Amino acid sequence: MKEQLQQICTEYAMTFLTDVPLSSHTTFHIGGNADFWIEINSIQGMRQLLQFCKKQKVPYFVMGRGSNILASDDGYRGVILHLGNDFSEMQTAGQNKILCQSGVMLSNAAKFAADQNLTGMEALSGIPGTIGGALCMNAGAYDSEMKDIVISCEYLDENGEEHVLNSEELHLGYRHSFFTDHPDCIVTSVMMQLHPGDPDQISEKIAEYASRRKEKQPLNFPSAGSTFKRPKGGYASQLIDECGLKGYQIGGAQVSEKHAGFVINQNHATCADVLQLCRDVRNIVLAKKGYLLELEPVLLGVQAGEFSCS
Numbered sequence: 001m002k003e004q005l006q007q008i009c010t011e012y013a014m015t016f017l018t019d020v021p022l023s024s025h026t027t028f029h030i031g032g033n034a035d036f037w038i039e040i041n042s043i044q045g046m047r048q049l050l051q052f053c054k055k056q057k058v059p060y061f062v063m064g065r066g067s068n069i070l071a072s073d074d075g076y077r078g079v080i081l082h083l084g085n086d087f088s089e090m091q092t093a094g095q096n097k098i099l100c101q102s103g104v105m106l107s108n109a110a111k112f113a114a115d116q117n118l119t120g121m122e123a124l125s126g127i128p129g130t131i132g133g134a135l136c137m138n139a140g141a142y143d144s145e146m147k148d149i150v151i152s153c154e155y156l157d158e159n160g161e162e163h164v165l166n167s168e169e170l171h172l173g174y175r176h177s178f179f180t181d182h183p184d185c186i187v188t189s190v191m192m193q194l195h196p197g198d199p200d201q202i203s204e205k206i207a208e209y210a211s212r213r214k215e216k217q218p219l220n221f222p223s224a225g226s227t228f229k230r231p232k233g234g235y236a237s238q239l240i241d242e243c244g245l246k247g248y249q250i251g252g253a254q255v256s257e258k259h260a261g262f263v264i265n266q267n268h269a270t271c272a273d274v275l276q277l278c279r280d281v282r283n284i285v286l287a288k289k290g291y292l293l294e295l296e297p298v299l300l301g302v303q304a305g306e307f308s309c310s
């Protein structure tokens with residue numbers, strides 16, 4: 001299987017690596033080795049890989065920047081299909097629209113939009129992920145979310161067939177999309193509708209949101225951003241704080257003292273540390289406040305049941 005994957009990658013000039021530490025490719029800096037890692041650089045190459053994986057029943061996982069992923073200490077037995085720098089073209093598409101390949105970082109897309117005097121991405125610019133990951137998660141911040149600007153996307157399904165979805169068909173909701181329900185599908189490009197704006201004001205807003213993040217978030221420690229989703233009728237960080245859990249620690253994982261909504265990798269944390277910490281936080285918040293918190297990061301290689309409810 002390794003030889004065949006390597007052959008496809010050679011044919012399409014895609015980088016192919018083996019035994020790649022996920023800790024080096026996730027913002028949490030946690031995770032054992034993935035068997036195979038491929039840098040996707042074209043739709044043709046992606047299609048060949050998907051068809052191969054389907055035929056040979058090889059598991060695969062689509063990864064962008066790895067900023068919303070908690071990877072197992074045992075790593076991943078399969079192929080990571082990475083969409084990053086090799087898949088990051090951007091272009092204007094008329095009528096204030098921009099079209100981005102899915103490996104483009106949100107910060108770069110926002111900067112590109114600003115360079116075209118287009119507003120609408122400022123609040124999203126500090127989210128440290130790719131356009132593909134942001135669409136999958138319907139990422140959002142400061143009362144803005146991908147849903148507000150996305151008008152369509154292109155993707156390949158597990159057979160390597162190309163499709164287009166419009167904004168309604170994307171079923172974008174709170175940290176949810178068509179792609180959270182269909183993890184075998186890969187977003188290849190996203191079309192976004194922006195609006196004409198003043199370049200100075202756009203740049204000022206981007207800088208303002210960046211400084212708000214710096215002030216409130218523990219950006220000097222590895223994390224996956226907010227660890228729990230916002231429960232109906234409450235705020236996870238407030239509930240955790242009110243339970244006195246800031247600074248609560250298991251192994252190297254800690255509830256940030258700066259922002260209770262973030263679990264940070266304070267000192268060489270393992271995935272097991274983070275899961276145990278999250279279990280404890282969830283049980284304490286449930287007992288004291290009556291809210292059941294749900295994890296926000298996507299679990300990679302973690303066995304179902306490892307984060308069960310008791």
Ligand SMILES: Cc1cc2nc3c(=O)[nH]c(=O)nc-3n(C[C@H](O)[C@H](O)[C@H](O)COP(=O)(O)OP(=O)(O)OC[C@H]3O[C@@H](n4cnc5c(N)ncnc54)[C@H](O)[C@@H]3O)c2cc1C
Binds near residue numbers: 130
């Ligand atoms: C410091 C920090 C701050 C953060 N702040 C925010 C915030 O304000 N708001 C917010 O919403 N999130 C935030 N996050 C979380 C994270 O940055 C977002 O969820 C981001 O959109 C994930 O993008 P990614 O490229 O890193 O995706 P990944 O983490 O690599 O993947 C996330 C999910 O998307 C899927 N995916 C990735 N690319 C594709 C693709 N091309 N096609 C199909 N599926 C794909 C993956 O399979 C996975 O299920 C923060 C994270 C950190 C570390």
